[in-house]
Structure formats: C-alpha cells, structure tokens
Amino acid sequence: MxxxxxxxxxxxxSAPRAPGLPMPTREGAEVEFERTVPARADxxxxxxxDRIRAIDVLFEADAKQGDVLALLAERLRRTAAQTPLPQRAxxxxxxxxxxxxxIDEDLATHSRDWxxxxxxxxxxxxxxxxxxxxxxxxxxxxxxxIIGEYTKIAEVLSTDDSPRFVNGLLQxxxxxxxxxx
Numbered sequence: 001m002x003x004x005x006x007x008x009x010x011x012x013x014s015a016p017r018a019p020g021l022p023m024p025t026r027e028g029a030e031v032e033f034e035r036t037v038p039a040r041a042d043x044x045x046x047x048x049x050d051r052i053r054a055i056d057v058l059f060e061a062d063a064k065q066g067d068v069l070a071l072l073a074e075r076l077r078r079t080a081a082q083t084p085l086p087q088r089a090x091x092x093x094x095x096x097x098x099x100x101x102x103i104d105e106d107l108a109t110h111s112r113d114w115x116x117x118x119x120x121x122x123x124x125x126x127x128x129x130x131x132x133x134x135x136x137x138x139x140x141x142x143x144x145x146i147i148g149e150y151t152k153i154a155e156v157l158s159t160d161d162s163p164r165f166v167n168g169l170l171q172x173x174x175x176x177x178x179x180x181x
Contacts, residue, residue, distance in 0.1 A: 048149050050088035051129065053081070055153070057093050059125040068097045096132035103131045110172045114165075122158045123166065126150055130170045135177055143174055 057075055061068040072093045075085050096103065107127055108116045116124060130150035134143050147170045154166040 045149075047088065048153055050086045051092060051149060052153060052157070053085055053089035054092035054096075055122075055125045055129050055157075056081075057085070057089070058096065058128055059121060062121055062125060068093060068100065072097075092129055092133065095136055096129055099132055099136050100128070103128055103135070106135070106173055106176075107131060107169065110176065111169050120158060120162070123154065123162050126154050126158070126162075126166055127169060130166065131173055134170055134174050147171060147174070 057072055058068060061071045079085060104116060133146050147167060150170060151163045151167040154162040
C-alpha cells in the first residue's frame with residue numbers, strides 16, 4: 001500500500017499515517033472485537049445469592065456509616081435491585097444486627113495484624129455476616145458448609161487473597177467458640 005491518494009475516496013487524498021500502523025476505515029474493517037464470555041450464573045446457589053443480598057445491606061450500611069436495621073427497613077420499602085430482598089437475606093441481616101458489636105470485636109481480635117478498618121469493605125461485610133451465621137446461627141452441624149459458601153462468595157466478589165483470608169478467619173472464630181463452649 002502506498003501513501004499516494006487512493007482511488008476509493010473519489011479523488012480525495014488519504015491522510016498521512018505513521019509507519020507500521022494500519023489505516024482505519026469508516027466501516028471498522030480493521031477493528032477486532034474480543035470474544036466475550038458471559039459470567040456463569042450457576043457458580044452460586046440460591047442460598048449464596050440470598051447471602052450476597054444480605055452482604056449488600058451490610059456493605060451499604062458500612063459505607064453510609066448508618067444503622068443496619070434502619071437501612072434494612074429502607075431496602076424493604078425501596079430497592080435498586082430488580083427483585084425484592086428475599087426473606088432469607090432479611091433474616092441474616094436481623095441475625096447480625098444485635099451481635100454487631102461483638103462480631104466486630106471478635107473479628108478485630110482474631111484477624112492477626114489486620115485491623116477491621118483496614119480490611120476491604122466487601123471483605124468486612126462478608127466476614128461480619130459469615131461470623132453472625134457461624135457464631136449465632138442455629139445450624140451448628142452445617143458450619144463447614146457455611147464457611148465454604150462465604151469463601152466462595154469472597155472468591156466471586158473480592159480479591160484473589162480474600163477467599164483464603166475469609167476462610168481462615170471464620171474457621172478461627174468457630175474454633176475459638178468451640179473452646180469457649
């Protein structure tokens with residue numbers, strides 16, 4: 001291809017171009033689109049999705065530095081989500097709320113050298129809800145599965161290091177609770 005005017009543009013001269021760079025066309029013939037793959041929606045079960053909706057409430061309350069139950073009441077009246085807050089998510093937020101101070105204290109005590117305020121906000125919300133469920137929930141026999149669910153949620157919502165951190169800290173809380181019981 002030369003830098004001489006092209007016969008395609010009805011006698012219009014072509015613009016000078018940098019060496020080695022392709023000349024774009026109006027039709028986008030030289031533009032390559034990456035193939036996209038939609039995220040797998042089946043990675044999380046219904047219970048995990050309910051937990052994520054509850055985590056959203058805790059995350060928002062933390063960001064706004066507001067009361068969790070007041071925000072829950074607001075989300076029940078008005079939500080930006082496409083569906084109303086599931087009953088299971090409501091129950092989890094209500095399980096967390098009365099124990100919030102104790103849970104924060106437990107997390108701060110047992111997260112070695114990692115203060116609560118320095119944790120990523122999404123990890124903090126995941127850990128708060130996970131701690132509420134494993135420490136104050138009724139399903140003692142299912143604690144391992146519950147920790148696994150929160151680990152998977154951290155894998156989907158947070159950083160690469162978060163699943164291991166969430167798993168280790170929730171397991172430590174369960175182990176300490178077993179020693180105190």
